[in-house]
Amino acid sequence: MSGTDVALERPVIARLSFLDRFLPVWILLAMALGIGLGRAVPSLNRHLNAIQVTSGTSLPIFIGLLVMMYPVLAKVRYSRIGTVARDPRMMVTSLVLNWLVGPAVMFALAWLMLPDQPTYRTGLIIVGLARCIAMVLIWNDLSCGDREAAAVLVAVNSLFQIAMFSVLGYFYLQVLPGWLGLSTVGLHLSIARIAETVAIFLGVPLVAGFLTRTFGERAKGREWYETKLLPRLGPFALYGLLYTIVILFALQGRTITTHPVQVARIALPLLAYFAIMWTGSFLLGRRLGLGYERTATLAFTAAGNNFELAIAVCIGVFGVTSGQALAGVVGPLIEVPVLVALVYVALWARRRFPFPSATQAEEPVHG
Numbered sequence: 001m002s003g004t005d006v007a008l009e010r011p012v013i014a015r016l017s018f019l020d021r022f023l024p025v026w027i028l029l030a031m032a033l034g035i036g037l038g039r040a041v042p043s044l045n046r047h048l049n050a051i052q053v054t055s056g057t058s059l060p061i062f063i064g065l066l067v068m069m070y071p072v073l074a075k076v077r078y079s080r081i082g083t084v085a086r087d088p089r090m091m092v093t094s095l096v097l098n099w100l101v102g103p104a105v106m107f108a109l110a111w112l113m114l115p116d117q118p119t120y121r122t123g124l125i126i127v128g129l130a131r132c133i134a135m136v137l138i139w140n141d142l143s144c145g146d147r148e149a150a151a152v153l154v155a156v157n158s159l160f161q162i163a164m165f166s167v168l169g170y171f172y173l174q175v176l177p178g179w180l181g182l183s184t185v186g187l188h189l190s191i192a193r194i195a196e197t198v199a200i201f202l203g204v205p206l207v208a209g210f211l212t213r214t215f216g217e218r219a220k221g222r223e224w225y226e227t228k229l230l231p232r233l234g235p236f237a238l239y240g241l242l243y244t245i246v247i248l249f250a251l252q253g254r255t256i257t258t259h260p261v262q263v264a265r266i267a268l269p270l271l272a273y274f275a276i277m278w279t280g281s282f283l284l285g286r287r288l289g290l291g292y293e294r295t296a297t298l299a300f301t302a303a304g305n306n307f308e309l310a311i312a313v314c315i316g317v318f319g320v321t322s323g324q325a326l327a328g329v330v331g332p333l334i335e336v337p338v339l340v341a342l343v344y345v346a347l348w349a350r351r352r353f354p355f356p357s358a359t360q361a362e363e364p365v366h367g
Helices: 003-009 023-040 044-048 060-074 077-080 088-113 118-129 135-142 147-179 191-220 222-233 235-258 260-288 292-303 307-318 323-352 358-362
Strands: none
Touching: 023 235, 023 323, 044 191, 044 235, 060 135, 060 222, 060 235, 060 307, 077 191, 088 118, 088 147, 088 260, 088 292, 118 147, 118 260, 118 307, 118 323, 135 147, 135 292, 135 323, 147 191, 147 292, 147 307, 191 222, 191 307, 222 235, 235 307, 235 323, 260 292, 260 323, 292 323
């Protein structure tokens, strides 16, 4: 039995780290702690806003968001960006799914399912624009996907978000609704504000992550960096996320506890989004003959979202007490268990359906 076959026999949950395995539990506990804190300290908002930094974000939240993003971007293999993919079908298809299909699908679902909730709808659209650059590496490994292809796509998505997030945000939040005759009353949006927020909360940790990897590998080598340093840095992303959730729910707890149906309504389009994007991408990859490994990578890259960046943008642009920020926080609560379940689906499909071998999948197609 090969190493890959052994990996397939191990339960998916068992291959997750302790922190990742119970991420939905930690998020629920952070929500509960935040709600309790908000009731115990009614003046918390005033205390948090005593010191503000850019975009009107309070210093404690600003620090939490940066801590949340930095370990994510320290994982990216930036040296792989210059790698020329032997199969251009993979790269082109992934870019189309991530930057054309994904945001359009979330836009449609948000408007169809939340036509009367503009703040939640806006938050979901922002989630759809934030393409996955962290957790996708976990889902890819668990499903025995192509690690090299995943590393390249994560690096490309990181840089693409810096360049295009604000432009696409303006398009989907203001331009496209206007073309379709949809109401955007009450939505005051500045493309400069979005660009500033993305530049800070993605750009700063991106530079820090790049420098950490560059100098870390130069000093100690890649093996040390990925087996020793990254495992120590990784948990801080979760700590930053949970800290941000505690603060957000401390400020929004009363609204949430009195309107639980609204949280459920946010969850429904997210469930539909993950199902549509993953299933469609997986079937497309198989149809293109990419092989199982790259098909799995394509599907999880297209379905996953960078909820850390989505939360940062929602808080930075609309405020920590906004409905947009709440929609961003509901994202990981739904995404983690759903994509774990889809890992099982991918492994089942690998055993059930024929896929070309990796060598066959990389061979160019001649007319």
